[in-house]
Amino acid sequence: xxxxxxxxxxxxxxxxxxxxxxxxxxxxxxxxxxxxxxxxxxxxxxxxxxxxxxxxxxxxxxxxxxxxxxxxxxxxxxxxxxxxxxxxxxxxxxxxxxxxxxxxxxxxxxxxxxxxxxxxxxxxxxxxxxxxxxxxxxxxxxxxxxxxxxxxxxxxxxxxxxxxxxxxxxxxxxxxxxxxxxxxxxxxxxxxxxxxxxxxxxxxxxxxxxxxxxxxxxxxxxxxxxxxxxxxxxxxxxxxxxxxxxxxxxxxxxxxxxxxxxxxxxxxxxxxxxxxxxxxxxxxxxxxxxxxxxxxxxxxxxxxxxxxxxx
Amino acid sequence: xxxxxxxxxxxxxxxxxxxxxxxxxxxxxxxxxxxxxxxxxxxxxxxxxxxxxxxxxxxxxxxxxxxxxxxxxxxxxxxxxxxxxxxxxxxxxxxxxxxxxxxxxxxxxxxxxxxxxxxxxxxxxxxxxxxxxxxxxxxxxxxxxxxxxxxxxxxxxxxxxxxxxxxxxxxxxxxxxxxxxxxxxxxxxxxxxxxxxxxxxxxxxxxxxxxxxxxxxxxxxxxxxxxxxxxxxxxxxxxxxxxxxxxxxxxxxxxxxxxxxxxxxxxxxxxxxxxxxxxxxxxxxxxxxxxxxxxxxxxxxxxxxxxxxxxxxxxxxxxxxxxxxxxxxxxxxxxxxxxxxxxxxxxxxxxxxxxxxxxxxxxxxxxxxxxxxxxxxxxxxxxxxxxxxxxxxxxxxxx
Numbered sequence: 001x002x003x004x005x006x007x008x009x010x011x012x013x014x015x016x017x018x019x020x021x022x023x024x025x026x027x028x029x030x031x032x033x034x035x036x037x038x039x040x041x042x043x044x045x046x047x048x049x050x051x052x053x054x055x056x057x058x059x060x061x062x063x064x065x066x067x068x069x070x071x072x073x074x075x076x077x078x079x080x081x082x083x084x085x086x087x088x089x090x091x092x093x094x095x096x097x098x099x100x101x102x103x104x105x106x107x108x109x110x111x112x113x114x115x116x117x118x119x120x121x122x123x124x125x126x127x128x129x130x131x132x133x134x135x136x137x138x139x140x141x142x143x144x145x146x147x148x149x150x151x152x153x154x155x156x157x158x159x160x161x162x163x164x165x166x167x168x169x170x171x172x173x174x175x176x177x178x179x180x181x182x183x184x185x186x187x188x189x190x191x192x193x194x195x196x197x198x199x200x201x202x203x204x205x206x207x208x209x210x211x212x213x214x215x216x217x218x219x220x221x222x223x224x225x226x227x228x229x230x231x232x233x234x235x236x237x238x239x240x241x242x243x244x245x246x247x248x249x250x251x252x253x254x255x256x257x258x259x260x261x262x263x264x265x266x267x268x269x270x271x272x273x274x275x276x277x278x279x280x281x282x283x284x285x286x287x288x289x290x291x292x293x294x295x296x297x298x299x300x301x302x303x304x305x306x307x308x309x310x311x
Numbered sequence: 312x313x314x315x316x317x318x319x320x321x322x323x324x325x326x327x328x329x330x331x332x333x334x335x336x337x338x339x340x341x342x343x344x345x346x347x348x349x350x351x352x353x354x355x356x357x358x359x360x361x362x363x364x365x366x367x368x369x370x371x372x373x374x375x376x377x378x379x380x381x382x383x384x385x386x387x388x389x390x391x392x393x394x395x396x397x398x399x400x401x402x403x404x405x406x407x408x409x410x411x412x413x414x415x416x417x418x419x420x421x422x423x424x425x426x427x428x429x430x431x432x433x434x435x436x437x438x439x440x441x442x443x444x445x446x447x448x449x450x451x452x453x454x455x456x457x458x459x460x461x462x463x464x465x466x467x468x469x470x471x472x473x474x475x476x477x478x479x480x481x482x483x484x485x486x487x488x489x490x491x492x493x494x495x496x497x498x499x500x501x502x503x504x505x506x507x508x509x510x511x512x513x514x515x516x517x518x519x520x521x522x523x524x525x526x527x528x529x530x531x532x533x534x535x536x537x538x539x540x541x542x543x544x545x546x547x548x549x550x551x552x553x554x555x556x557x558x559x560x561x562x563x564x565x566x567x568x569x570x571x572x573x574x575x576x577x578x579x580x581x582x583x584x585x586x587x588x589x590x591x592x593x594x595x596x597x598x599x600x601x602x603x604x605x606x607x608x609x610x611x612x613x614x615x616x617x618x619x620x621x622x623x624x625x626x627x628x629x630x631x632x633x634x635x636x637x638x639x640x641x642x643x644x645x646x647x648x649x650x651x652x653x654x655x656x657x658x659x660x661x662x663x664x665x666x667x668x669x670x671x672x673x674x675x676x677x678x679x680x681x682x683x684x685x686x687x688x689x690x691x692x693x694x695x696x697x698x699x700x701x702x703x704x705x706x707x708x709x710x
Contacts, residue, residue: 062602071516088707093708096450098452101453
């Protein structure tokens with residue numbers, strides 16, 4: 001009798017545990033990157049549970065489509081992709097084998113975050129792989145402009161509302177709050193960066209056009225000779241000459257690239273400095289969310305530019 | 312341009328038939344055409360000005376997402392890619408000699424989403440002399456019940472290396488188990504239906520796959536009647552040990568009719584072959600340096616039980632391999648092979664050392680030193696040299 005009672009209790013507990021997840025009715029949101037996850041958390045609040053697949057300190061072009069990601073996508077109500085072919089090498093097999101009709105391309109649960117943002121460097125002429133690993137749909141690192149962050153948040157707000165119309169007011173209020181905080185932060189960042197308008201920098205990969213344009217900096221060259229092609233001696237020498245001629249001192253590097261060549265270049269340029277900026281939330285431990293990502297990058301960059309320019 | 316066309320077309324027609332008309336009628340006709348043309352020009356001019364005015368006042372939306380115009384015309388074309396595979400072989404091999412130089416097999420792929428319910432993937436293998444459908448299947452990713460269903464010609468989901476395309480294996484050749492136990496160079500590949508499902512549990516990724524094939528696959532399975540189907544089952548478990556390290560384990564089973572009982576095209580014996588396989592893979596890829604360091608260790612074991620006239624012929628084989636990325640463009644690898652032959656029980660052994668250089672993501676140059684001691688006695692020492700390159704848009708491979 002005792003045994004059967006405990007079996008019933010255990011079975012009830014299991015059934016309840018199984019149903020309690022549904023009872024909360026949180027939307028399961030899975031995103032390609034931590035930036036999108038951060039914005040989704042800002043807008044979705046406690047009505048969503050968000051998982052990012054790629055880590056912020058990882059090169060988002062090269063992510064292994066692990067089966068554990070498949071499990072996450074299997075349970076997703078909404079998948080948010082960076083788009084512009086950034087995930088071309090890993091996302092399609094995950095979507096196909098997720099066994100989740102909600103997140104297939106074209107379904108309401110699949111959101112390409114790039115569709116209503118400002119994209120730079122969309123090729124206008126013929127492109128070939130002789131140019132390296134170029135992105136035919138434009139530069140996919142668009143989230144590094146806070147203005148685009150706002151547009152991404154709008155798209156997420158609208159899609160969450162479609163998926164969960166009862167929470168419309170909540171998502172709108174959360175978005176408005178995010179928008180206000182972002183606007184206030186933008187004023188601060190603009191003031192910090194104002195003295196350095198027009199300053200020139202070099203970056204490792206072409207990940208920063210949106211960021212640099214937003215804050216008025218000019219990228220004069222890349223450590224990579226072409227996108228996705230590792231540094232070559234000839235290109236490195238030419239870059240050192242160019243930096244010397246233009247009095248360029250800063251080399252911005254993503255945390256997932258080797259520092260060897262950038263440091264060698266910095267050693268050859270008077271006042272040369274290598275700066276590891278976070279290209280994504282989680283890229284460095286200080287970049288804990290989307291606003292902190294810019295906070296960290298702007299402060300680090302302004303500090304280095306102050307030293308370099310004496311302003 | 313439009314004007315020129317408008318003018319030349321009716322004039323041409325008039326001239327062609329005008330030899331029988333009198334010049335006055337022709338003149339009148341031309342005059343009438345001129346007036347019509349002037350009217351058309353006036354109307355178009357007005358509409359153009361109205362459009363220009365509207366354009367000036369229109370606000371360009373921030374959400375403009377232009378698509379390159381060259382792409383729009385072919386937007387529904389499948390993704391097309393060609394992967395070339397040039398193979399050179401030097402050294403001695405008296406048992407299974409390959410040519411000195413060959414354009415071994417170029418893979419041409421066509422991949423696209425068919426409709427909201429399915430996607431299609433075709434892979435043709437273009438050899439120097441012929442074309443073969445390597446794979447061509449339809450995938451239904453959104454079937455109720457959590458099933459992933461495929462129909463078409465596929466590489467069977469038996470172990471790991473059998474599912475990989477030539478350009479995706481980390482060697483210039485395939486391990487001896489493929490040749491000796493799994494039906495020859497191409498491995499197990501046939502037309503059929505596949506269904507797989509995730510088995511949800513709180514601990515690991517677990518996937519069960521069931522496949523039914525016609526029953527013709529290399530020299531392992533041969534169907535002589537319509538009922539001679541071959542069956543395959545696979546269970547795959549996967550777990551992340553950390554962000555950087557993961558383990559992938561699988562058990563596979565395949566059963567089908569073999570050709571042992573076929574005498575003068577009549578299957579008098581009705582014999583069958585059963586294959587068992589176990590595979591284990593360990594991957595290490597530190598996320599902070601994904602482009603610079605990886606390690607992949609893999610082993611597959613295959614047991615074959617082949618019924619034939621003389622009784623049951625058992626055979627066993629395995630390989631163990633390791634591939635380590637030394638730098639962004641350099642990979643080094645080693646493989647040890649041992650495999651009985653399914654039909655005569657002779658045992659071959661092989662050892663390989665490899666070095667691969669990747670000029671870019673889209674090309675690779677590989678050299679492989681291979682030593683094989685064949686069951687008949689002779690030993691082959693060979694140096695393989697391979698260049699592979701990819702053009703076009705090739706879809707990502709499954710993990």
